[in-house]
Amino acid sequence: MATVEWVGDGVRLIDQTRLPEQETYVLCTTAEEVAGAIRRMVVRGAPAIGAAAAYGMALAALQGRRSAGAAAIREARPTARDLFWAVELVEQAGDPLEEAHRIARDSVEACRRMGREGAALLPDGARIVTICNTGALAAVDYGTALGVVRAAHEQGKRPFVYVMETRPRAQGARLTTWELRKLGIEHRLIVDSAAGLLLRRGMADVAISGADRVCANGDVVNKIGTYPLALLAREHGVPFYAVAPTSTIDAGCPDGDQVAIEERAPGEVTTFAPSGTEAWNPAFDVTPASLVTALVTERGVLHGALA
Numbered sequence: 261m262a263t264v265e266w267v268g269d270g271v272r273l274i275d276q277t278r279l280p281e282q283e284t285y286v287l288c289t290t291a292e293e294v295a296g297a298i299r300r301m302v303v304r305g306a307p308a309i310g311a312a313a314a315y316g317m318a319l320a321a322l323q324g325r326r327s328a329g330a331a332a333i334r335e336a337r338p339t340a341r342d343l344f345w346a347v348e349l350v351e352q353a354g355d356p357l358e359e360a361h362r363i364a365r366d367s368v369e370a371c372r373r374m375g376r377e378g379a380a381l382l383p384d385g386a387r388i389v390t391i392c393n394t395g396a397l398a399a400v401d402y403g404t405a406l407g408v409v410r411a412a413h414e415q416g417k418r419p420f421v422y423v424m425e426t427r428p429r430a431q432g433a434r435l436t437t438w439e440l441r442k443l444g445i446e447h448r449l450i451v452d453s454a455a456g457l458l459l460r461r462g463m464a465d466v467a468i469s470g471a472d473r474v475c476a477n478g479d480v481v482n483k484i485g486t487y488p489l490a491l492l493a494r495e496h497g498v499p500f501y502a503v504a505p506t507s508t509i510d511a512g513c514p515d516g517d518q519v520a521i522e523e524r525a526p527g528e529v530t531t532f533a534p535s536g537t538e539a540w541n542p543a544f545d546v547t548p549a550s551l552v553t554a555l556v557t558e559r560g561v562l563h564g565a566l567a
């Protein structure tokens with residue numbers, strides 16, 4: 261399985277909207293097709309979005325449509341910093357395709373390093389609660405927060421994972437369970453609202469998430485539900501770790517309240533509601549830096565404000 265892969269005439273993406281039932285792939289041969297795949301969440305997760313955006317920009321440059329391609333990709337989703345970071349890097353590169361390859365390669369290396377850095381924070385047999393999907397599907401390979409769990413597993417530390425289902429798109433229920441099963445890591449699925457009882461009963465030692473954007477003051481913007489998870493972790497004396505590459509740090513953004521939070525279609529939420537019910541569907545929330553025990557990056561583990 262490859263999440264984001266250059267195949268000569270375009271970028272091939274595993275279709276995450278069809279997992280776990282079907283393992284199918286989508287080939288994008290223009291920046292607009294890449295933008296559409298990002299918007300529909302065929303490809304999702306900040307580092308995977310960044311790599312797909314980089315290849316989309318390379319396609320636009322090869323087709324002599326740099327600025328139209330950049331505009332389409334920038335409009336795809338607003339919150340993940342990696343998307344804008346990758347577009348800028350490829351826009352300025354002398355060899356756009358080589359730059360996109362470099363971004364993809366470096367991303368895998370960063371994930372492996374974060375895995376090693378983060379695994380050192382986990383005790384043997386750690387019981388970990390996590391939200392969304394932050395594994396190989398959310399990156400080019402290996403993953404961010406789930407990469408930490410994977411590294412601990414590879415080191416023989418026997419991690420156990422409580423997977424929050426992650427309403428409304430069910431990235432935890434559909435994707436994280438799929439990855440953990442393949443990796444042979446023990447896990448249980450919980451509904452998002454079970455996290456409170458889980459932590460109150462002392463059933464988890466660590467809470468861990470990825471990040472879509474980290475602000476200069478250390479605020480972490482991530483999947484909706486991360487903030488309540490971090491609050492619960494603090495209340496129950498459990499460390500909350502965010503895991504993200506330094507490309508996700510937005511030094512120009514003072515705090516989480518300045519970040520554009522994506523609002524998605526109400527239909528993602530109203531599945532069980534009477535027809536005509538209105539819904540508010542923010543896809544991300546802001547976890548204040550004060551609730552983040554540490555930020556794990558490929559350059560080391562950071563505590564406190566980043567500015």
Ligand code: MRU
Nearest residue numbers: 304305306392394398470471483
């Ligand atoms: O809406 P998604 O599925 O793209 O959201 C993904 C997350 O919230 C992840 O935690 C985040 O991108 C960082 S880890 C890959």
